[in-house]
Amino acid sequence: MRVGFIGIGLMGLPMAQKLVEAGIELVAYNRTPEKLEPLGGVKIAQQPADAIIGSDCIMLMLTNASAICSLLLSEDAKPHLAGKTVIQMSTIAPNESMAIAQEVIAAGGEYLEAPVLGSIPEAQSGKLIVMVGGTEAHFERWRDLLQNFGTEILLIGEVGSASAIKLALNQLIASLSTAFALSLGFLERQGASVDIFMQILRQSALYAPTFDKKLPRMRDRNYSHPNFPTKHLLKDTELFINAAQGEGMNISSIEGVKKILEIAITSGFADADYSSLFSAIARDIS
Numbered sequence: 001m002r003v004g005f006i007g008i009g010l011m012g013l014p015m016a017q018k019l020v021e022a023g024i025e026l027v028a029y030n031r032t033p034e035k036l037e038p039l040g041g042v043k044i045a046q047q048p049a050d051a052i053i054g055s056d057c058i059m060l061m062l063t064n065a066s067a068i069c070s071l072l073l074s075e076d077a078k079p080h081l082a083g084k085t086v087i088q089m090s091t092i093a094p095n096e097s098m099a100i101a102q103e104v105i106a107a108g109g110e111y112l113e114a115p116v117l118g119s120i121p122e123a124q125s126g127k128l129i130v131m132v133g134g135t136e137a138h139f140e141r142w143r144d145l146l147q148n149f150g151t152e153i154l155l156i157g158e159v160g161s162a163s164a165i166k167l168a169l170n171q172l173i174a175s176l177s178t179a180f181a182l183s184l185g186f187l188e189r190q191g192a193s194v195d196i197f198m199q200i201l202r203q204s205a206l207y208a209p210t211f212d213k214k215l216p217r218m219r220d221r222n223y224s225h226p227n228f229p230t231k232h233l234l235k236d237t238e239l240f241i242n243a244a245q246g247e248g249m250n251i252s253s254i255e256g257v258k259k260i261l262e263i264a265i266t267s268g269f270a271d272a273d274y275s276s277l278f279s280a281i282a283r284d285i286s
Contacts, residue, residue, distance in 0.1 A: 001024055001025065001056050001057075001145070002024075002025040002026075002027065002054060002055045002056055003019060003024055003025070003026050003027075003055060003056065003057055003058075003059060003145070004026075004027050004028075004029070004045070004051035004052050004055035004057070004058040004059070005019070005026055005027070005028045005029070005051065005058075005059045005061070006028075006029045006030075006048055006051050006058060006059070006060050006061075006062065006071055006072070007029075007030065007060055007061040007062040007063075007067075007090070008028055008029075008030040008035045008036055008039070008061075009030075009035065009061065009063075010120060010226070010227075010228075010229070011061055011116075011119070011120065011123055012030075012061035013035065013038060013039070014120060014123035014124045015059075015061060015089075015123050015128075015149055016028055016039060016042070017038070017039065017124075018123070018126055018148045018149060019145075019148055020039065020040075020042060021148075022148045024145075024148070025043075026039075026042050026043070027042070027043040027044070027045050027050065027051050027054075027055060028042050028043070028044060028045060028051065029044075029045035029046075029047070029048050029050065029051040029071075031071075047076060047077075048071040048072065048074065048076070048077045049074075049076045049077045049080055052077055052080040052081065052084060053080050055084065056084070056085070057084060057085040057086070057087055057142065057145070058072070058081075058084055058085070058086050058087070059087045059089060060072065060086065060087070060088045060089060060090060061089050061090055062090050063090070063232070063235070064090070064092060064235060065090075065092045065093070065096035065097075065099075065100065068088065068090065068092070068100060069100065069103075072086065072100070072104075073100070073103050073104075073107075078103070078107050079107070081104055081107040081108060081109035082107060082108030082109060083108060083109065084109045084110070085109065085110040085111070085112065085138065085141075085142065086100075086104045086109055086110070086111050086112070087112045087113075087114050087142060087145075087146075088100060088111065088112070088113045088114065089113075089114045089115055089116060090115065091115050091163075091166050091167065091170060091232075091235075091236050091239070092115075092163060092239065093163060093167065093239045093242065093243050094160035094161070094163040094164045094167075094243065095160070095243070096163075097113045097133065097159055097160055097162075097163045098159055098160045101113075101159045110138055111134065111159060112132055112133065112134040112138050112139070112142060112159075113132070113133040113134065113159055113160070113162050113163055114130050114131065114132045114133075114146060114162065115130075115131055115162055115163060115165075115166035116128040116129060116130050116131070116149060116150070116166075117129040117131070117166070117169055118150070119227035119228050120227045121227065122150070123149070126148065126149060126150060126151075127150055127151070128149045128150040129150055129152045129154070130146050130149055130150050130152065130153045130154065131154050131156050131162040131165055131166060132146070132153065132154060132155050132156060132162055133156050133157060133158060133159045133160060133161045133162030133163060134155075134158070134159055135158075136155060139155045164243070167236060167239055167240045167243060168240070170233070170236040170237070170240065171236075171237065171240045171254060173210065173233065173274075174233055174236070174237050174254070174257045174261065174274075175253065175254060175257055176208055176210060176211075177210065177214060177274065177275065177277060178256075178257045178260055178277055178281070180208075180210075180211050180214065181214075181218060181275075181277055181278040181281045181282070182281055183197070184215070184218055184219075184278065184282075185278065185281050185282030188282065189282070194215075194219070198211075198212070198215065214275040214278075217273060217275040217278075218275050218278040221278075221279060223269055223272035223273040223275055223276040223279075224272065224273070225273070226271065226272055226273035226274070227273060228273065228274055229270065229271050229272065229273065229274065230261060230264050230265055230269050230270055230271070230272055230273070230274045230276050230277065231265060231270040231271065232274075233261060233274040234258065234261040234262065234265060237254060237257060237258050237261060238258065240254060241254055241255065241258060260277050260280045260281060261274075261277055261280070263280035263283070264276045264277045264279065264280040267279060267280060267283070
């Protein structure tokens with residue numbers, strides 16, 4: 001089996017490395033070639049089409065649907081999709097995923113969406129949760145390949161369904177983190193014990209493990225070496241807002257979260273860990 005991997009970023013790199021560790025032949029493409037250096041002896045594609053030609057499937061871990069279309073569906077790349085399977089693993093909107101699927105199928109290829117839940121540590125350890133949208137036959141065909149990324153590989157339903165679940169999960173990431181940051185900032189201003197607050201919280205139904213993961217970063221104002229940058233969480237939040245708005249839902253709460261993320265980005269935290277939203281909420285605390 002030969003896999004073409006397009007998009008070697010924060011998540012793409014450890015995921016590609018898991019395939020290399022499994023002995024899978026890999027040809028990788030990235031717009032910034034320097035990011036491919038950690039992959040060592042892997043074959044490097046000079047153009048996206050080079051990662052498609054000769055590959056059994058093409059995996060995508062790109063920033064957004066626009067990047068996917070520009071690289072995968074270009075005049076140079078699209079003609080080579082016939083007979084190939086595209087496994088799209090980025091976080092995009094359900095309607096975007098379905099539109100890309102139609103283009104791939106029209107070109108003679110097959111399409112699966114397989115967004116993942118988890119960040120860099122889970123990618124490195126092979127413990128991502130992989131959510132698949134597509135036919136059962138395609139799911140069974142590529143299940144073993146996807147198990148290199150995690151032990152929990154879930155067939156969600158048709159194309160679009162896995163993207164919807166991923167956006168719903170990322171909405172929770174944004175909303176929970178913002179709510180926790182607000183409580184934390186309030187306690188600091190009040191001079192109340194954060195340690196006692198956390199002791200109570202951990203024993204309650206309100207607790208989520210992400211609170212403890214982000215607590216040290218928020219208390220220390222240390223947002224370097226991100227597992228998930230603020231700009232990406234804003235992008236996913238905007239995708240969720242647009243999709244939910246299209247369903248006629250009240251999106252007031254998540255719009256407030258979006259404003260917080262925008263403040264964090266204008267404060268210089270676009271490429272920092274998304275826990276930087278704490279500084280947007282408690283920005284006058286030194």
